[in-house]
Amino acid sequence: MSTQETQDPTPAASDPGPETTAGARRRPIASRVTTVLAGLLVFGALILPDQLGSLRPAALVQIPLEGLVVVALLLLLPARAGRVVAVVAGLLLGLLTILKLLDMGFYEALGRAFDPVIDSKLLRDAVNTLGKSIGQAGAIAAAAAVVVVAAAMFVFLTLSMLRLTRLAAGHRATTGRTVAALAVAWLACALLGAQLVPGVPVAAASGAAVAYDSARLAHASLNDPKVFAGQLAHDAFRDTPGDQLLTALRGKDVVVPIIESYGRSAIEDPALASIVDPVLDNGTRDLTAAGFSARSAFVTSPTYGGGSWLAHSTLQSGLWINTEQRYSQLVSSNRLTLAGAFHRANWRTVSVMPGTAGTWPEGAFYHYDQVYAAQNLDYHGPAFTLGTMPDQYTLSAFQRLEYGKPNRDPLFVEMPLTSSHAPWAPVPHMIDWTAVGDGSVYGPMAKEGPQPAYVWRDPGRIKTAYATSIAYSLSALISWVKNYGDDNLVLVFFGDHQPAVVTGEFASRDTPITIVAKDPAVLDRISGWGWQDGLKPGPQAPVWRMDTFRDRFLTAFGPQTQAGRALSVPAR
Secondary structure (H helix, E strand, C coil): CCHHHHCCCCCCCCCCCHHHHHHHHHHHHHHHHHHHHHHHHHHHHHHCCCCHHHCCHHHHCCEEHHHHHHHHHHHHCCHHHHHHHHHHHHHHHHHHHHHHHHHHHHHHHHCCCCCCCCCHHHHHHHHHHHHHHHCHHHHHHHHHHHHHHHHHHHHHHHHHHHHHHHHHHHCHHHHHHHHHHHHHHHHHHHHHCCEEECCEECEECHHHHHHHHHHHHHHHHHHHHHHHHHHHHCCCCCCCCHHHCCHHHCCCEEEEEEECCCCCHHHHCHHHHHHHHHHHHHHHHHHHHCCCEEEEEEEECCCCCCCHHHHHHHHHHCCCCCCHHHHHHHHCCCCCCHHHHHHHCCCEEEEEECCCCCCCCHHHHHCCCEEEEHHHCCCCCCCCHHHCCCHHHHHHHHHHHHHCCCCCCCEEEEEEECCCCCCCCCCCCCCCHHHCCCCHHHCHHHHCCCCHHHHCCCHHHHHHHHHHHHHHHHHHHHHHHHHHCCCCEEEEEEECCCCCCCCCCCCCCEEEEEEEECCHHHHHCCHHHCCEECCCCCCCCCEEEHHHHHHHHHHHCCCCCHHHHHHCCCCC
16 A cells, blocks of 8 residues: 555644634634724723713814823833733723713703712612603613613723733834824824814813813812801891891782793794793783783703702802702701791791602791692692693692682792603693692593603604693793782792703703782882893893892892892892
């Protein structure tokens, strides 16, 4: 038998078969793809903006300084130390990315950055609000997805940094030259102020800026209790006797409805104003025909998109309450509020709170004689998402429980109206006041019209639903004044904040404010304010910070001294 015939037909171990060869070819390709993806992930995390409005394709053209610094450091360190730095950098980059995403959400929802010290508790409230909009199951799923994404951010960014570190270590010379060239380009762009997108420099250091801003916010929040304590201690009306407070309103009923999410955009954005403005224009004519007059302006709210109680307490206390921390500090103090001033001057003080279930401990701080929470208003109709009950029912219950009672004392009333609370669907409609009853008549309305899940799939539908809800709240209030208001009614209604989603993060923080009265002497007292006639303030109407209202109101309707007249002059 020949040597050729006796040779083993099995391929030698060193001779790879076709499948092994293909696998060997695929591995370098997969490795390169993974490396590219790791680089893109790290680069994306570094240049990710903290505001959604800056998330544009041209904004991707950036040279992140933090990346250059980390790579340069890795080149100078031995391999083991470099791996430690890579892990730390990956974890920090994950944390930074989460902070940016939180900032992005807070700018969209509240018009400001996330504060690490005071905002953590708001995340739970956000889940509850989302549950009202898309359902509890959807909200839980969304929250779980956020947790998974956050964890994945730490894991994948850390793994990516380790992979890029190995790559840099294997190509030190090339990596060094690349970093040096990019550093020169970064410096040149910084000196020239190069920008492809306004406000987004090519020579970027956004990660350091976000980290600095978060640290600065945290430091300010930790220091703010001391600052705010000094503001609480300064109160021009703290020791004013009751017989010298509100002397020009003796015998009047002062009712302060607060229209949820009623912002300046509702009457100026054409898409919204086409629905809201006719209600205000017709309401002005109807109330004038009924003998009432109105003056309107704007106040700048301390909050945006939520936190209504911050606006309520700001207007009442004369202090800028823009955080939960300040609110807690306020309601633990003895600060004189508008309600407290009326209480000291012997008005019956009442709070009607249709959106509050259970007890409301803050009522004692405001010195309310009576608090009507949702369970005290005897509503037997369906819940209208976060609004709980239609505003017309709330006003009808107030009429029955307080305002319509014979031989009663003068009232001071704060009444948040909630039908215009997000998600703005479904929206009830006006009915005859005699048909309101116990609210069961609203049963079919809660099932009619667009529902939240449908509305919130389209920005145009959201805007229409929002404007419709504002129009309903205003219609209910105007109708109540026209049907039940008497000669002694003084109505002060305002919006608590601009709505999130509808207006966008760059909208003003202004909200309309209006005083309505039948007695001409009431509006004569504020003639120096420069407010405009009617229920709708125009573009040139005065704009006050909301925290200035308390002192101006107490001054205008107190004893008229020279100092008092000086205080009542408005300042923008």
